[in-house]
Amino acid sequence: MASLLESGWLYLITHFSEFQLATVVTFIIHESVFFLSGLPSLYFERSGLFSKYKIQKKSNAPASQDRCVLLLILYHVCVNLPVMIVSYPTFRFMGLKSSLPLPHWTVILSQILFYFILEDFVFYWGHRVLHTKWLYKHVHSVHHEYATPFGLTSEYAHPAEILFLGFATVIGPALTGPHLLTLWLWMVLRVLETVEAHSGYHFPWSPSNFLPLYGGADFHDYHHRVLYTKSGNYASTFIYMDWLFGTDKGYRKLKALGEEMKQL
Numbered sequence: 001m002a003s004l005l006e007s008g009w010l011y012l013i014t015h016f017s018e019f020q021l022a023t024v025v026t027f028i029i030h031e032s033v034f035f036l037s038g039l040p041s042l043y044f045e046r047s048g049l050f051s052k053y054k055i056q057k058k059s060n061a062p063a064s065q066d067r068c069v070l071l072l073i074l075y076h077v078c079v080n081l082p083v084m085i086v087s088y089p090t091f092r093f094m095g096l097k098s099s100l101p102l103p104h105w106t107v108i109l110s111q112i113l114f115y116f117i118l119e120d121f122v123f124y125w126g127h128r129v130l131h132t133k134w135l136y137k138h139v140h141s142v143h144h145e146y147a148t149p150f151g152l153t154s155e156y157a158h159p160a161e162i163l164f165l166g167f168a169t170v171i172g173p174a175l176t177g178p179h180l181l182t183l184w185l186w187m188v189l190r191v192l193e194t195v196e197a198h199s200g201y202h203f204p205w206s207p208s209n210f211l212p213l214y215g216g217a218d219f220h221d222y223h224h225r226v227l228y229t230k231s232g233n234y235a236s237t238f239i240y241m242d243w244l245f246g247t248d249k250g251y252r253k254l255k256a257l258g259e260e261m262k263q264l
């Protein structure tokens with residue numbers, strides 16, 4: 001298995017330059033994972049499939065979903081891709097590498113875990129700042145246009161926010177100078193996580209049912225459906241930052257109420 005991966009990697013590095021891999025190929029992987037993982041919840045919402053597991057009763061009109069998809073493509077091409085190209089020298093300077101041998105899986109795993117923890121911390125504070133009056137009105141309200149989120153709304157935001165919170169995503173890799181394979185895996189997992197958190201569906205097989213500190217769709221959906229000054233639940237991946245800083249009180253109260261109703 002390891003040698004198969006290494007020969008695949010050898011093919012990549014002999015046919016493409018590191019610049020091409022770190023920019024255009026990274027962009028293609030991102031687009032593929034993002035749209036493939038985000039489109040199912042859009043389809044579920046349109047078709048009514050799995051409606052039993054839908055967190056909110058409300059649904060988005062197809063026209064507003066289409067508008068979101070078109071704007072996403074525009075932002076990805078005009079903001080994300082140029083940022084990937086411009087930031088390549090910085091990553092290179094910070095130690096990004098693409099050569100063989102590939103890093104040991106324990107290195108990959110520990111780096112990715114570190115990125116998740118750091119990203120969650122930086123995102124939490126950045127997101128709280130975005131919920132102050134001026135920044136919310138002029139920047140963050142774009143992401144909140146969809147009070148009933150669906151997977152693809154995860155990356156729907158003002159370009160200034162894409163840059164601002166994108167910093168949380170890249171700070172970990174920039175600090176550790178990872179292998180490109182680790183960077184790709186981190187990007188894929190982070191995209192899958194945020195798409196799931198915005199999916200609008202809480203299934204019996206949703207990861208938050210199995211991973212104790214993971215927020216997921218139920219946690220983040222609350223953030224979207226409550227008025228911005230009262231929403232809380234600011235963290236991106238885990239639940240402990242909101243618990244530590246007391247910004248999950250409204251959500252906890254609602255959960256407790258739900259449990260009480262079930263017992264009646």
Ligand SMILES: [Zn+2]
Nearest residue numbers: 127131140223
């Ligand atoms: Zn928000």
Ligand SMILES: [Zn+2]
Nearest residue numbers: 143154198220
């Ligand atoms: Zn959101």
